[in-house]
Amino acid sequence: MAPKSQKQKSSGGQKNPKRDKTKQALPDSEEREPINMESMGHPEIYPLVLTTQTQEILNCRIDKDITDEKPYILIKKEDILADFQNRGAVSDFYPVRKVIQEYPGDELLVVYDKDFRYGLNFYLIGTEEGKENYLNPPEVPEEQEEYKEHTPEDVYVYKPPISKPWVSLGSEKEIEEESVKESTKQITYMISRKRSEFGAPIKFSDQNASSVKDAYIECTAYPDRHFTLKQLEKDVGIQGVPKIKDTSTQTRWTYPKNAITQYYPRELSEEEKETFGQSKSLSDFLNNTSISVEIALQQNEIMNTFIDDWKCLAEEESTFGDKTDTHLKEYQSFTDLHTLTEKMVTSVSWHPTIYGLIAVSVAVRLSLEERVHFSGKLLLQPSLILFWSFSDPIHPQLMLESPDDIFCFKFCPSDPNIIAGGCINGQIVMWDITAHADRIENIKTGGSRRKKVTLKPMFLLEPDSNKEAMYIRHCAVSSIENGHKKVITDIHWLPDTFEINRLGAVFENRNGICCQLVTCSADCTICFWDIRPQKALIQQPIEKKKEEHIEIPFDVPSTFLHLDLSWKPLTKIRLSKGETSLDHCPTKISLSEGDLLYKAQDKILAQSKAVKAGEMNPYHNLEGGLANHLKPIEDFCTKFFVGTEEGGVIYTDWKMERDPETGRLMTKKPVSLYTVHDGAVHTVQRSPFYQDIILTIGGWNVAIWKEGVMTGPLLQSSCAPKRYTAGHWSLTRPGVFYIGREDGYVDIWDLLEKTHEPSLSQNICITMITYIKPWTFSAKQQFIAIADYYGTLHILEIPWTLSHPSTNEVSSINYYFEREVKHLEYVEQRKKIREQEKKEMELELEKKKVKTYQKSKEQLEAELKLDYESYLELEKNTLVNLGFIKVKETISFVDL
């Protein structure tokens, strides 16, 4: 107890200045002031410790006089004072002696502090008010609680704001300060002329101010050194702007993860659509909007506002050359001067990639009888394909040897070093000139080299390797027994996008190279060949090979060794007319996805680059491609056009079908056959611009067909004065094609100009033209190769007008063809109508005949009747005259 009381005393000293109204007396340093709980908000509470002795004396024993229900006790003031006297300083009430002495009332309230809230076990309430408050606690908290319960049930009533009179808070002064007012009154001057001069003419003149002395007075500004004005205050408006800051952060993506979202669009069911359709809102909407929509639609129909007329007016500005020049210009001509017998050119082909290289196949100009007669002589001379280059008109660059005269040949589209040719004896001949490829690629330098050589003296001249033409032997020929029996008239490489099997079904081609050929021959068959080794056939001819072991010269590549002499066709299609008459003899064929000439160049370049890049040439590795299981291509058009020797154009299918009776594979019957030409058809060619337009030339006329239109050709020209012997579409202009005649003239037809006759006729040579082949090297240079019967190859340059198409030419020609198709349909319809009319006319005639017959019969009867009556009259009269009949005459009573 003692240290606590000491503590109280020390803290009591500190609290002295905070005394308030309860204690009026100033603190006395000697007197020990009692501590009260002012710090806790109760200044009237004085904590006390009452010992048990004190408790017994004052009857405030814990648990006996002071209970939980009544934790306080009222002690009389006299008792405490008596206690003071008895025990003096030892008394527990001693610290609060002063409070007790000054206490106004009689009884003091001492409360038992069970929880030691104020630090000690008892506390004394030193004021009457405190005593009253303790004994009768105010009811404020309860009221507050009740009030709180009521508030949420109150409905918020909106009270509109009431306008209050404006209370000035000093803002009008600031406005006054900031506003700008005129400080002085403005001076106004009015200047007018003399009244008499009003309306008189005015004459103004200019005058330089500096020339006249007193014209003006000037106050120039000058800096005054004695006067400086320093701006102390500056009035600047400031606007607070939110500060914007852009930041970004990149999260590190530890590993990529595939995420897939699959969704389908929301759709309405049929019933919902029906309900929508019947709703009035939809019909109202449509009624309202259809007006504006129809206006917009009609605007488009009337005029296309977005056409740039100025642009459309101008033709292609970049014309190269004279526009009036329409003739083919002679560029070069090649003839083989080394041969002894007279030869004719049978086929011409430009090299797909190398500029200026053209290959020509020549054949002897003899009929069959003469061939047989001179067969000994012919065997000694090799049959050749010559490679001519622009840079050397005398010596051919390469000469390919073949067993017999070649009548048609083609470069392989995927590898220009492979050449396939068709022989007069029905064999296919294959060449591989890969080894000599670099020789022909660097032909341009040959000319300059030769010039150098001529400067050297004669004895130092070495045989220049470029000068001597190389004879290259063929590397494979087809089997004689199994192939064609007569001359092969046409040969094509199948495009590398598909391949076919024995049945003619089409499969996808995984090799990426052309590996199949199609040939047609005069023995009325069309054969499909595959250049890859057939695994099934390897077993058989092993024995045969031993017998026919021919030594192959070392310089011949072994690309097609597997095919040599044992090459059989994949399928054979016989074009039969029926059981009785002879079969069709095909001269030319044209496949559906055939020669896209103008695209071939790009394709080959790309492919050759690919080959050079890494892998081996695929043609040297042909076996690799066989084992793959291939996917069939559906919806492939297996139909193609064939031109025959009799002048017919056949549209047939190469797919074989099984004959239900015999079970063998049979070719299908041709879809259509037309005989429009008077002679053999020598050109069947698809247009480079339209997949389904075919040009056929034969005999004395030309026909253009559209695939799918079965009624007839779109255009059939009338008979020309001379026979047509060669022809080709133009490569760049869709409506132009070239036809060669038997008198050496070339007819150039332009469908946009005239469709009934050629637009231009030009003489090239003196003899029959056997082959025409145009070729494009660049946009400005286009050549046409024309081969004639005497073995000369003429190269001519096509002028700008013939090579460059006008704008919209493709669509114009397309439109023309569509018109022709419609015309054909119209003709068909008219035919039907005409037939109908004819029938009707015949019926009428019949009816007429019947009518006239009847009429004459009636007439006769009438005449007979008249005759009879007249006879009766006559009889009567005669009898009367004879007196046999008394005629009772009725006498008039007048006579009587």
Next chain:
Amino acid sequence: MTEWTNEPGLCPLRSSGPRPAGLGAQAEVEETLKRIQSHKGVIGTMVVNAEGIPIRTTLDNSTTVQYAGLLHQLTVKARSTVRDIDPQNDLTFLRIRSKKHEIMVAPDKEYLLIVIQNPCE
């Protein structure tokens, strides 16, 4: 109103001939759509609701769904653009001209009418 002469390809703005009074809203709807479809060069017509789901169409399903979804979004964007610039304004018609054809969109509060036309060349 100017009068259009009846040349091939141009039809009058309002259909000629009396309409029987008994036909419901559905027949009217069909008739209007048919009339629009019969204009020269019209490739397809479709009616789309406010959410971009097609209600009536003359094209195949996949094309319709694609057009409806894309054009609905574009119309909403166009309308919001117009209204952002001037809140009193609103989108009445949207025409998109491309190389091959022209797409016309007539918006409304609940529906969208889309017409695709190939302008005459």
